[in-house]
Amino acid sequence: ILNVEQSPQSLHVQEGDSTNFTCSFPSSNFYALHWYRWETAKSPEALFVMTLNGDEKKKGRISATLNTKEGYSYLYIKGSQPEDSATYLCAFLRDNYGQNFVFGPGTRLSVLP
Amino acid sequence: DAGVIQSPRHEVTEMGQEVTLRCKPISGHNSLFWYRQTMMRGLELLIYFNNNVPIDDSGMPEDRFSAKMPNASFSTLKIQPSEPRDSAVYFCASREAGASSTDTQYFGPGTRLTVL
Numbered sequence: 001i002l003n004v005e006q007s008p009q010s011l012h013v014q015e016g017d018s019t020n021f022t023c024s025f026p027s028s029n030f031y032a033l034h035w036y037r038w039e040t041a042k043s044p045e046a047l048f049v050m051t052l053n054g055d056e057k058k059k060g061r062i063s064a065t066l067n068t069k070e071g072y073s074y075l076y077i078k079g080s081q082p083e084d085s086a087t088y089l090c091a092f093l094r095d096n097y098g099q100n101f102v103f104g105p106g107t108r109l110s111v112l113p
Numbered sequence: 114d115a116g117v118i119q120s121p122r123h124e125v126t127e128m129g130q131e132v133t134l135r136c137k138p139i140s141g142h143n144s145l146f147w148y149r150q151t152m153m154r155g156l157e158l159l160i161y162f163n164n165n166v167p168i169d170d171s172g173m174p175e176d177r178f179s180a181k182m183p184n185a186s187f188s189t190l191k192i193q194p195s196e197p198r199d200s201a202v203y204f205c206a207s208r209e210a211g212a213s214s215t216d217t218q219y220f221g222p223g224t225r226l227t228v229l
Contacts, residue, residue: 034218043204044220046219049215051215073145073176099161100169101158102158103148103155103156103158104153104155105156
């Protein structure tokens with residue numbers, strides 16, 4: 001069984017704070033790691049796709065890094081805003097056909113105004 | 114593009130009844146995925162199709178669950194008979210044909226199923 005873990009499970013921060021959370025995955029047979037943002041009552045939306053060790057991706061105030069050798073990815077949010085409140089999911093791609101994903105349990109972020 | 118379409122959005126049924134969930138993938142996407150989201154287990158992959166063919170159904174919990182994709186624009190997930198423990202949100206997602214590891218899935222809005 002593949003374990004994809006995320007920590008912390010939930011996080012409360014004040015508006016303007018910067019924050020980060022972690023996705024841990026098996027370091028062997030790595031193909032790709034996808035980050036999704038999932039707002040309440042909506043469907044998950046893709047944020048980043050990470051494929052190479054040392055990858056860094058950035059979209060506005062959100063960025064992500066990847067370490068495939070040790071099996072983790074960090075997601076950073078700079079200057080959190082209430083609209084960043086969501087669950088952030090990582091998904092580990094377990095085969096080379098690009099089809100079989102294992103999702104982590106998510107980190108639920110609440111940004112308080 | 115309308116995105117991935119799922120119906121119904123909410124379903125409440127009684128134990129023992131048959132439930133059918135429907136999904137229309139994004140046009141041109143040849144890979145389709147069914148997921149179940151519960152508090153206990155998070156988002157689990159149930160089954161996925163490639164070019165209408167089921168590739169991996171190892172996530173389907175038991176024989177009460179079945180999925181079909183009769184054509185490129187339609188898929189169903191059926192539970193017969195339904196049980197209270199099947200209550201969850203069921204998501205459908207699709208992906209482009211010939212997608213590589215860098216191509217993302219696009220999720221539908223989900224069907225919230227409650228089995229009484």
